[in-house]
Amino acid sequence: MRVGLLGLGRIGAFHAATLAAHPLVDDLIVADPVRTSPHGRPGDPFEADAVVIATPTSTHAELLLEACRRGVPAFCEKPVAGDVKGTLEVLEAAGDNRVVIGFQRRFDAGYAAAAAALRRGNLGDLHRVHLITADPAPPPAGYIPLSGGIYRDCHIHDFDILRWVTGREVVSVYATGANRGAAFFAEAGDVDTSAALLTLDDGTLATVQGSRYNGAGYDVRMELAGTRGTRAVGLSPRAPLTSAEGLTPGGEPWPDFVARFADAYRAELDGFLRGADGLCTVEDALAALFVAEAAELSRRERRPVEVAEVRPSSPR
Numbered sequence: 001m002r003v004g005l006l007g008l009g010r011i012g013a014f015h016a017a018t019l020a021a022h023p024l025v026d027d028l029i030v031a032d033p034v035r036t037s038p039h040g041r042p043g044d045p046f047e048a049d050a051v052v053i054a055t056p057t058s059t060h061a062e063l064l065l066e067a068c069r070r071g072v073p074a075f076c077e078k079p080v081a082g083d084v085k086g087t088l089e090v091l092e093a094a095g096d097n098r099v100v101i102g103f104q105r106r107f108d109a110g111y112a113a114a115a116a117a118l119r120r121g122n123l124g125d126l127h128r129v130h131l132i133t134a135d136p137a138p139p140p141a142g143y144i145p146l147s148g149g150i151y152r153d154c155h156i157h158d159f160d161i162l163r164w165v166t167g168r169e170v171v172s173v174y175a176t177g178a179n180r181g182a183a184f185f186a187e188a189g190d191v192d193t194s195a196a197l198l199t200l201d202d203g204t205l206a207t208v209q210g211s212r213y214n215g216a217g218y219d220v221r222m223e224l225a226g227t228r229g230t231r232a233v234g235l236s237p238r239a240p241l242t243s244a245e246g247l248t249p250g251g252e253p254w255p256d257f258v259a260r261f262a263d264a265y266r267a268e269l270d271g272f273l274r275g276a277d278g279l280c281t282v283e284d285a286l287a288a289l290f291v292a293e294a295a296e297l298s299r300r301e302r303r304p305v306e307v308a309e310v311r312p313s314s315p316r
Contacts, residue, residue, distance in 0.1 A: 001024055001025060001026065001027075001048075001049040001050065001273070002025075002026070002027040002028075002029065002047075002048040002049045002050075003019050003025050003027070003028055003029070003048050003049065003050050003051070003052060003273070004028075004029045004030075004031070004043075004044070004045025004046060004047070004048035004050070004051040004052070004072075005019060005028060005029070005030045005031070005040065005045060005051070005052045005054065006030075006031050006032070006045050006051065006052070006053050006054065006055050006063060007031075007032055007053065007054035007055035007056075008030060008032035008035035008036070008037050008054075009032075009035070009054065009055075009056075010258060011054050011077060011258065011265075012032070012035075012054035012055070013035075013037065014258055014262070014265060015052055015054055015265070015269065016028070016030060016037045016039040016040060017039055018265065018266050018269055019039070019040075019052065019269065020039035020040060022269070022270065022273060024273050024274070025273070027041075027048075028040030028041070029041060029042070029043040029044065029045050029047070029048055030042060030043075030045070031043070031044070031045045046066060046067065046070050046072055048072065049072075049073075050072060050073045050074070050075070050272070050273065051063075051067050051072050051073070051074050051075070052074075052075045052076075052269070052272075053067075053074060053075065053076040053077065054077050056146075057079060057081075057082055057146065057147075057148070058082060058146065060076055060077075060079065060080060060081055060082075061080065061081035061082070061086040061087075061089065061090055063076070064076055064080065064081075064090045064093075064094075064099060065089070065090060065093050067097070067099070068090070068093040068094050068095070068097045068099070069093075071097055072097075073097065073098040073099075073100075073272075074097070074098070074099050074100070075100045075101075075102065075269065075272045076099070076100070076101055076102060077101075077102040078101055078102050078103055078156060078157070078160075078280075078285060079101075079148075079152070079156065079285065079289060080101055080282055080285050080286070080289075082148060084286070084289060084290070084293060084310070084312065087282070087285065087286050087289055088286070088312070090282055091282045091283065091286060094282055098275075099281070099282050100272050100279045100280060100281070101279075101280040101281070101282060101284070101285040102268065102280070103157060103160045103161070103164075103280040103284075103285070103288070104261050104264040104265050104268045105157055105160070105161040105164075105220075105261070105264065106160075106161065106164050106264075106268070106278060106279070106280060107263075107264040107265075107267035107268040107271065108233075108261060108263070108264040109263070109264075110222075110233040110234060110236075111161055111164075111165060111222065111233050113231075113233075114165055114222065114224055114231040114233050115164065115165040117229070117231050118165065118166065118224060118226075118231070119167075121228070122228065122229050122231075123224060123225070123226030123227075123228055123229045123230065123231060124226040124227030124228030124229065125226050125227045125228075126166065126204050126224060126225075126226045127204060127205070127225060127226055127227065128204065128205050128206070128207075128224075128225050129162060129166065129204065129205070129206035129207070129222065129223065129224050129225075130206070130207045130208075130209075130221075130222070130223040131155075131158040131161070131162060131206065131207070131208045131209070131221070131222050131223075132208075132209050132210070132219055132220065132221045132222075132234075133154050133155060133157060133158055133208075133209075133210045133219075133220050134209075134210055134211040134212075134214035134218070134219040134220070135154070135211065135212050135213075135214060135218060135256075136214050136215060136216070136217050136218050136240075136253075136255065136256070137212070137213070137215075138181060138182060138185075138192065138212040138213065139212070141182065141184040144184055144185060144188045144190055145188040147190070148292075149189070149190045149191075149296050150177065150190060150191055150192070150194050150210055150212070151175065151194065151196070151292045151295040151296045151299070152289070152292040152293070152296060154194075154210055155194065155196070155208055155210055155292065155295065156288050156289065156291075156292045158208050158210075158222075159208075159288040159291040159292060159295075160280060160284065160285070160287075160288040161222065162198070162200075162206055162222075163284070163287060163288065164284075165222070165224070166200065166204065166224075168200040168201050168202055168204060169200065169201045169287070169307075170198045170199070170200055170201075170206075170291045170294075170307055171199055171200065171201050171306065171307055171308075172198070172199045172294075172304055172305065172306050172307065173196055173197070173198055173199075173291060173294040173295045173298050173304070173305050173307065174196065174197045174298055174303075174304040174305075175194070175195070175196035175197075175208075175294075175295040175296070175298040175299040175305075176194070176195055176196070176298075176299055176302070177190075177191030177192075177193060177194045177195070177299050178191055178192070178193040179191055179192055179193070180192060180193055180213065181212065181213050185212070191299070192211065192212040192213060193210070193211050193212070193213070194208070194209065194210040194211070194299075195207070195208065195209050195210075196208040196295050196298070196299075198291070214240065216240035216241070216242070216253060217238075217240030217253025217254050217255065218240065218253070218254040218255060218256050218257060218259070218260055219234075219239065219240050219241075219254075220234050220254075220257075220260060221233060221234035221235060221239065222234065236251070237250055237251030238251040238252060238253055238254050238260075239253070239254075240253035240254065290307050290310055290311060291307055293310040294306070294307045294309065294310050297309070297310060
């Protein structure tokens with residue numbers, strides 16, 4: 001098939017190599033205003049059988065709407081758009097056109113194994129969940145004002161995987177944050193350290209923690225604890241942890257998200273190209289965005305927020 005790729009930044013370049021090597025792709029059309037790639041050829045990416053969007057967030061909605069207008073199946077890295085309004089516009093425009101949003105943790109072997117164990121009953125009744133997403137170093141200062149904040153930019157992955165693994169919905173959020181590092185986070189109205197308590201629709205409690213300054217390495221983990229057992233995702237030899245009792249993982253810590261989730265990114269694109277089930281839909285992405293919106297509102301107003309409060313149909 002012919003595949004169009006828009007964007008050749010860090011993840012776009014990774015996708016270009018993945019697509020060029022994929023057995024179903026015999027023609028890769030790439031487009032980026034400033035970068036080139038040894039993979040593929042220049043041209044109009046929408047003149048393809050499918051399109052992959054890996055451009056900056058501010059362009060996602062416009063490019064997805066173009067794909068829908070042309071009737072081209074589209075895969076787009078998260079988020080759908082920079083806000084709820086733009087996400088709803090894409091959802092309405094998509095109709096029967098296939099639109100997949102990139103939440104690659106769904107294709108990570110650890111998260112899949114934890115979800116399977118929970119569904120088999122190995123954990124018993126789930127009582128609590130803990131999630132961590134911590135970057136080893138902050139992104140460039142210019143990125144933060146455009147990111148949407150740590151809950152929309154970073155923890156939205158935690159919110160999606162929490163829904164996917166547990167099969168439950170988040171109904172309320174109590175979030176906070178702190179600034180312990182560079183001034184540009186506070187200047188943009190954001191935080192560099194985050195913590196939130198989520199309540200699921202069956203009463204299960206989930207905690208979320210994050211940091212832009214996890215100097216030991218890239219740390220993404222999930223713990224699920226029930227009445228019969230516990231599962232930990234991400235507790236591999238490359239987890240950036242040192243045990244006070246001397247039980248250290250021993251491997252080279254993950255440097256960033258591309259290295260940590262390389263296999264998951266490849267599997268996700270393979271699923272998109274083959275028309276597999278289980279990928280993140282626009283509806284799924286919107287559900288995770290509502291949780292992120294509630295978390296950001298909670299952080300700013302310093303109060304618990306019901307997720308229903310941030311839905312457009314809810315009175316405010």
